Amino acid sequence: MIIKVDNLSKSYADIDAVCGINFEVSEGSLFSFLGVNGAGKSTTINILTTLLAKSGGAATVGGYDVDKEGGRVRSLIGVVFQESVLDPILSVRENLTIRGSLYGLRGAKLKSAVDNAVRITAIEEFASRPYGKLSGGQRRRTDIARALVNTPRLLFLDEPTTGLDPKTRSDIWHMIRELQKTSGMTVFLTTHYMEEAAESDQIVVIDKGKIKANGTPLELKTKYCSDLLKLTFTNGKYEEYKLATTVDALPIIERHKGDIANVEIINGTMDDVFLNLTEVTTHVD
């Protein structure tokens, strides 16, 4: 387990942002952390990346306590922030070199670390252009290259594909997936796109500072949403059946076999899981 969170809580002056959450992330997995804005996602990430001190409970990354052994934690992780943290007037390569030096890398080692990050993220083409002049997708790739410069064991991505066009979004997503598969690096991400979460190994849904669900996408789908059977009959009548499992459709279809004009089975999606678990009315930006 690369991350262990035990009864973690964080309260600010008048609100409890995170109230006693528990979860674990296994090494090498792709982990999705879901929740509406204000659910406690950012607070949790900020605690795990040592930006915020926790109020209670325990949290370790790579076996190190995030509060007491922050320095050790920081050398294991790479973070892609929601908003850009690189310098717009410096070139991509200058940015990577300066940020790489924050890990104590110097000279030839630093150069090869930068080259490596550039190669993995395929940003060679615009590596000498100023970061501020890049397109959204190019910037995101550069942000990821930045987070990879110290070859972290654990990569945090806070909404890595938000604000990108669908094509770029899918490119970035595939790159992340590929990285995680080939390098064995653990990826911890937050996202708003359910189809992305559906591809991860483990999902935790958080709402109002509490964990609402924890499991594989399949487990969550089975537990928190149902398939829908839609039948249109030869006499024009139309009926819907909620199904606990997809095969439950068979006896129903069997029963009406002679009268059916059209059969449609809609599988539950991660969107349904998410909507069922979180109160949409609390959505605030």
Add this chain to the structure above:
Amino acid sequence: MLIKRIMILFFRDKTSVFFSLLAVLIILGLYIMFLGDMMEQALEAQLGYTSPQINIAMAGIIMAGMIAVTSITGCMGALEISVDDKKRAALDFLTSPISRSKITLGYILGSAAVGFIMTMLAFGTYLVYIIARGGSLISAVDFARLLFTVLLSVLCGNAMVYFLTLFIKTQNAFTAASTLIGSLIGFIMGIYIPIGQLPNSVGWVIKCFPMSHAASMLRQILVDDTLNELFASAPPESLTSFREMFGVVFVYGDFTSSFGFSAAVLVFTTLVFYVLSLLVIRAK
């Protein structure tokens, strides 16, 4: 590397370089347009004769102030980056294994390096002007004294501005503060109007502002030789009162500041503000 970052970010951004030099350009403009003539006439009247050396001496007196001001405005321009970083790059630094004290040191040394370069640039401007007017280069010993003074002055300005940036959270607030400082600094350091022509109370403000001592030290380096020549045949009291009037030295009751005293004021102020900054950072 963080020091280099500050320097690249500062010098590549032409507007920040320009605004750091704005105070210099204003002083230079005022001097060329009317301050110079006014002050030269005052000196001529006191001496009772005219000489090209008068022009050289007055340029030195005003531009010593200009050089001292740059050690503040130069650092200020570079430290703007540290304020700007609070919203963005700081997150990245804080999630990296580099120690927080190294980050702080990066800002201080980086902005001091920028301040030093900008201040030497202001000194270069002075040299060009003086030579164009038929003056001579300063001696090697004086140049060493000048480097020493500029170094102290930059560190002192840096310590004060760095302390200030600890309380500023947004870039807008920083811009407002630096505009205010940029416009007031010329008065507080007694550059626009000679200290002797100001009411006593205002004079005390100038004398008590530590950075004024950088200007005073620079004036001693740049113009004392010329003044000694000009006043060679005049009664010694007139040189003494001239040096007091134009802020070459500061007089506190019976005590007159010396080069060493002023240097000590700068060192002391630098230490006080760095220690205060350290305490503020610790408290946070």
